Amino acid sequence: MPKQYSAPGSQGKGERDMSAQFMQYLLTGLTVGAIYALVALGFSIIFNASHVINFAQGEFVMIGGMVTMSLAGTGLPYLLAIPLAVVAAALVGLALEKFAVEPARGASVVTLIIITIGASIFLRGLAMLVWDKKLHALKPFTGDTPIAVAGATILPQSLWVLGVTLVIVLALTWFFSRTLFGKAILATSHNRLAAELVGINVRMVLFFSFGLSAALGAIAGILIAPITLTSYDVGVMLGLKGFAAAILGGLGSGIGAVIGGLALGVAEIMSAGYLSSAYKDAIAFVIMLAVLFFMPSGLFGKRGGERI
């Protein structure tokens, strides 16, 4: 059985001192938060390219975990199974753009968002047929012996989650600030007309954005599957949490997605630990609603809307 994080409270509060408990919640929160951050980055990348909120983002997370599980089940080593699963999810993302979003070019953003909701229901249903409705476990990448850190423990898989997320954030930063194509994507998100006039193929930018977002989602799904199990509908909750993280950080902001994801993860685990784990899932939505009411552009979003 894969290790599940349990609230340390079950071990009797007297045995652990407060700071160790805090540390445990923090590490767990950051792990979960890193996953939310990856999903949120996917939302932001597609939002930047098209102003569409892609509600099929969670399904990419599911596809990543489920395909890896299937491939690993055939005896394929992770070194092959994981890249193949990421590629599979990216292809689904590209197909979604090509066959569902691109044909509706020129339609309103709301229409496109509804298309992505439809796509997410379709993908989830398809996953239920291809696989089943059971929960599936994925073996941790490198064992499951907990490592002691400052009185708390961390699973090796959590280190993978944090490490891979860090590498991805650095790689994306490099891509968007150092490569011409990355800058072209930023330019398109800032001013689509001007981007077309300098010869940037904005349809290609959108196509690529769906592939990249799908790959990021899949990586999140693969990283977290050994900790929380995976199933055909795992994308619903992870997708919504990632969306909440993107809203908290400010939709469209890369740094906002990362900070928003980590903050949401920590807030969720802290409140589950110190308040009640019954409300764990509600926290994300309370935060999202609070942000939408009082700070609609989020922590790092553009101030004051573009409506003219």
Add this chain to the structure above:
Amino acid sequence: MMLEVEGLGSHYGRIPALKGIDLHVGAGELVALVGANGAGKTTLLRALSGVQPVSAGRVRFEGADITTAVPDKRVRLGIVQVPEGRQVFGPLSVEDNLRLGAYLRSEAEAAQGLERVYAMFPVLKQKRREPAGALSGGQQQMLAMGRGLMALPKLLLLDEPSMGLAPKLVEEIFACVRALKADSTTIFLVDQNARAALAVADRAYVLETGRVVLAGSGAELLEDEQVKEAYLGL
């Protein structure tokens, strides 16, 4: 003939914006398009760049039909537009804006273009690391023109390059237009400053509610009674 437009029509929804435009621009010419607000000047330039759908007519560039060509293909062919209202990429640096202007050109062409633009607008070189959004209006216009030149235009479409600028800057922008013409760049210029536009143009067209109503040399139109009354405020 570099650019030939025949019977070009375009609509916003069901409202016609262009109603059968015929015009042409020869290689090396500077042709101006004048007209009131809402006459369809910007719509025409956008249709020429492929970012505004066309409902009738044809556009030929250097003999080839490009009526349905996508925007990036037109840039590759050498039709480059400097849009109305500068439209710089605000959060990106001045140099990134220029580099993106040469998006479809080689590294070597981009490096050469950068030198040329910096020589033409030294202030852009000083501010090359600053975000484009932090520049003044005049500097943003220079940046927008520089970005257009980076694409190595054969035909440069200039939309309202002097709009909203102080008189001294207007003069500077028109000096730059004359320099480009002397450099044998073909230019199609739209400007509400009809007097300045007609004065620098070889030929000009007058656009009214989506139709070409007058055509002639820049000097002729400057003397035309109708034009004087409607656009020069005389």
